Amino acid sequence: MLEIRCSGTPYEIGFTHGQLAKEKILGSIDFYKQLFWESCSMTWEEVLQEASKYHDILKKIAARYLVEIGGIADGAHIPFLDILALNIRSEITFGLFSDTSNGITDIPSDGCTSLGWSARSKSFIGQNWDWRIEQGPNLIICHISHPDTEIPDIAMVTEAGIIGKIGLNSKGVGCCLNAIRCHGLDRSKLPIHFALRAVLESGSREEAVILIKSSGVAGGGHILVGDATGSVGLECTSRWVKELSMDDNGRVCHTNHLLLDKSGIDEPLWLEDSPWRLSRIRELATKISEPTLDTIFEIFKDTKDYPASINRKQEVDSKAQTLFTIVMDLTSKYAQVTVGRPTEYSERRFLRFVDG
Template structure:
């Protein structure tokens, strides 16, 4: 069963309750960074130090949370900082000739607010099978603050990822491989955390646009009124509005123009997945005014292009598969997380505020 971590007091609880999973995350990313970036763990820690001043400036409370997780898990502060900047390391500092191909991530995300229907935010999260055992469902409540309570599905040790809050703001993530990092900006996973602490989609977007992101990614940010895609590189931020049907779809390549970006289309199936999802959504909306959560889940079961489709499987030369699906109803402040491939669900976790 997936570990449920409730941090209603100190961040120490995350590290203590999820110690085995935190250690598992460190072990996994240690081997990954060695393979894709040529960095051993001491070098990874050295890279992590470059973010300390930025974290102290932008979000000292996050740095304290990271410190608490480290203490609870019995590891160093830099070990946990490294996990929280894993996107910048893996997708911004990749080697020209990595020991292993970076064929790891294949996430497909969908937001839809059509007609008088609810605002849905959803995605399949695909990653290396081994890391699935280190996923946790993490709920954070900060007493005596105006920060909304939120629940996030994340890798143990990482304080921000995919989820929603009690204000009805949610966020999904698509990895994008574009060279370069900027240590003075929001690390991607801490930007995700910032969204989860926001009271509205617009306030989250305003914060991230004003500061920028340290690396490349797509954040699909939504609330009960609709969704906006936020594409970033280390140099640029561009916004992707919903189409005339209230739909935003994204996979793992840049859809917008980013001046000066050096993107590598590392997943050849990424355009096919986004096109396929668009086709499926268009077909559904041709006969329905609005989609249900059940309708959306069926879209994410699609296996066209198997094993590298929307519902990814670990086969051929890839070790990645769909590890979970999440469907958030932001109008009702609820979510269902289905662990495993969408055609072979092993556990469901329901969230409501």
């Protein structure tokens, strides 16, 4: 997996990202051109028109991120709107999906499973990130720093061209993501990948929660936010952001459907395996006496109900596969990333922040 280190102004960060990752960014664009057509019946030209609708409001509420996107576009010699479209890919795929999807009744599934766990003075979060294998080669690890500012340094796994994803920062704040498919968008709020970046720039879990609840999120999704004090799930729709607190055992588990009251939200049946995976990860967690990075990683290897299991395989009726697994020890500001299914990963990387 390509690993990029970016430092400087937002433009310099974006430019470095664009220069080094151009081939992978083009791969991301090609992938989403096909996916948006399948899931939303939208041509790329129509996608760019949709992306343009976000520009003016984002200039008001997230101007620094647009500068970074501009840097990526210039560095990669790719039009700005193409990069912006990648950064609203969730709002398009999961907010503007077509019920017929060009005759394809099985919408591509972003079937991730996540877990937060606080116990014995340790706080962990982690997930399997499940998506189409065609996008696997376009994943990168991105390290970002803003010298001479109070913004924490960031280490995240992302899709090339997307400025916010899954990872942790030098303050020990981390986030994970579960896709949720529900109708409706509010373009006056943060796209979910912008929201993830905002979490990764936060100084604490509490600060991140306040920020996301006050700004709102444009479409559906679940963001698991954690720090050394524990974790919380943020179920997001275009209408609200609600908190899913840790249970009595210090755990937050989530898959790909809303768990809290969803009155007024149109969430059609999507992934039948989502409730099964939620029940399964809760069951597996109860069998562990003490959570560690290694014992949590073992949970993500589980293949019950294969291929649509926690550890997914893209075959038969499962349209997604686990492309990477990340487990973060937020107390120690440390993470392990494995590329590929956790039972057969091709490489392992470590992300670490050292105090002082």
